[in-house]
Amino acid sequence: MNINWRSQLAQLIFSFYREDPRQLQQVMPLQSCKISRRWGTLRVDCREQQAAEALTNAIEVLREPIAQLRLAQQINIFVKGTLISALPVGSSKLKI
Numbered sequence: 001m002n003i004n005w006r007s008q009l010a011q012l013i014f015s016f017y018r019e020d021p022r023q024l025q026q027v028m029p030l031q032s033c034k035i036s037r038r039w040g041t042l043r044v045d046c047r048e049q050q051a052a053e054a055l056t057n058a059i060e061v062l063r064e065p066i067a068q069l070r071l072a073q074q075i076n077i078f079v080k081g082t083l084i085s086a087l088p089v090g091s092s093k094l095k096i
Helices: 002-016 021-032 049-057 059-068
Strands: 033-038 041-046 074-079 082-088
Touching (some): 002 021, 002 059, 021 033, 021 041, 021 059, 033 049, 041 049, 049 074, 049 082, 059 074, 059 082
Parallel strands (some): 041 074
């Protein structure tokens, strides 16, 4: 069940950018990472440093769907269990 949930989280983010290939490409390193969510934190476990760095560099692109879908309040990016980045999500940019 957890494996499906992780892929669903990634799929939600990928679907958010399905019509913007440039931004979709920026979040594609998520494919090689495990994603889980607990206590308002989205945990991204990467096997490789390059994937973690790419996601950290693309944090604004990664934040938007997480904020709009209210998936988490913080994103923690790990490489092999070591915390690389702890980034607040903040609120969505959309004004209603």
